[in-house]
Every structure is written in C-alpha cells, then in structure tokens.
Amino acid sequence: MSESTYCLQLDVGNSSAKWRLVCGEAVLARGNYRPDDKASQAVLFKCAEQLDHIWVASVAASAAEDELSALLEQRWGIAPWFARTEAQTGSLLNSYADPTRMGVDRWLAMLGAWEREAGRLCVIDAGSALTIDIVSATGQHEGGYIIPGPSLMERALLLDTDRVRFEEDVDFGLTPGESTAEAVRHGIALAQAGAVELALQQAGSEPMTLLFSGGAGEILRQLVQRSSLWAPDLVFEGLAAMAALRQAAASNS
Secondary structure, three states: OOOOOEEEEEEEOOOOEEEEEEEOOEEEEEEEEOOOOHHHHHHHHOOOOOOOEEEEEEOOOHHHHHHHHHHHHHHHOOOOEEOOOOOEEOOEEOOOOOHHHOOHHHHHHHHHHHHHOOOOEEEEEEOOEEEEEEEOOOOEEEEEEEEEOHHHHHHHHHHHOOOOOOOOOOOOOOOOOOOHHHHHHHHHHHHHHHHHHHHHHHOOOOOOEEEEEOOOHHHHHHHHOOOOEEOOOHHHHHHHHHHHHHHHHHHHO
C-alpha cells in the first residue's frame, strides 16, 4: 500500500466493531462502531471523504456483514474486502482440518504476530473470549484454547446464582477476596491468569515470545507477570499483512 493510499480497516465482532483509518504506515484515526448507534456511525462516516480500500475482519453473522458492506459501499462507493481464515497465509500454516471453522480474528492476530516477531510465538487475545494460540518457529499453528473472557465469566456467575450479588466496582487482582465483589473479580482474574500459565506449561520448555492483545489484554498481562509484548493492533496488523499478500499475488498473476 503506497504512502498516499487511504485505507479503512475494521475488526468486527458480534455486536460492535473497532476501526482505524490508515495512510501508509500512519494511523490517522480510530474508533468504535455499533450498528444500533447512529452517533458512532456518524463518526465512522466522517473519518475520511475518500478511501482507496476498505478491509474487514469479521466474526459477525452473514446478515450483519451484508448490512455493514452495503452501508460502507453506499458511503464511499467501494466494495469492502472481507478477510477469511486460510489453510496457509504466507508462511503461516493452519492446524485446523477445516480452516473456515477458525475465527478470522484469531488467524489474523497470529499473522500479525508472525509478521512482527521471529521464532516461536504465543498470542493471547483477551476480549469477550480469551484465546491462546501457539505458533512454532517454522510458522505452524500448534493449536490453541478458547475460554470465556472476564465479562462472560462474571455474567454467567451472576445469572446462575441467586446470592452472588454486589454493587461495588473493584479491580481484578490475585489476592483472596474479602468481599463478594473482590471474591468474584479476583476469582475471575485467577481463572484467566491461571489458564494462561497452564497453557504455557502445556506448551513445553521451548522458548517463545508472548504477545498480549484485546480489551482486557493489558490487565491480564500485568497479572501474568511474564516477559511479554503489548500489541493491541494485532488483528489490524494481520489484516494488512493478508491484504498485502493478496495484492502481491494479484500483481504477479
């Protein structure tokens, strides 16, 4: 992508999306979009008068993707390109027998990590779900884990228990809780950090670089207390890497 090319990139979840506007290597703007929020739509639509590309990573349902695609094409006259999980992207190899069963956000986060770091990797993306994926030094996905994230854990606990109730807003920590609020939040923190630690034990003794991303990633990184990198834009970085490979293949064909 040339330095004067304007590209809108979106990371679309089931209920909302993150976006950023990029020109060359520079991020010019970023924000969040919700389909039911006209104000967030207005901010997105005002981010640029003209665009050269729109790239989308989406785990939303097909109907939601179609609706978003129509809105974007109506606003800028460009059909968005939707990234999809592949059996192989560049030198990154998928472990799934059916790659389409893997969420594209996981695949792109691994690709983003693979593009920026050499050697064996562990990508820890802490959002609505906590995903932990390991990539070998040769680019082979060794497998991963999908675990409910902090908000899902708390919601499940509150929905299915009558006496676990609290109004205090307390931080996540690892010390034993001295109130219901602390017991819940610290228990969730223990489960999240403990899951990462056990996953790393299962991965064996071969060294690897840990990369954290996601809305709860920075807090989880502090709880785990291992040497690691904070990389909040891994999905966007992977999206750009896949698009670049696609464009290179098209120009060589």
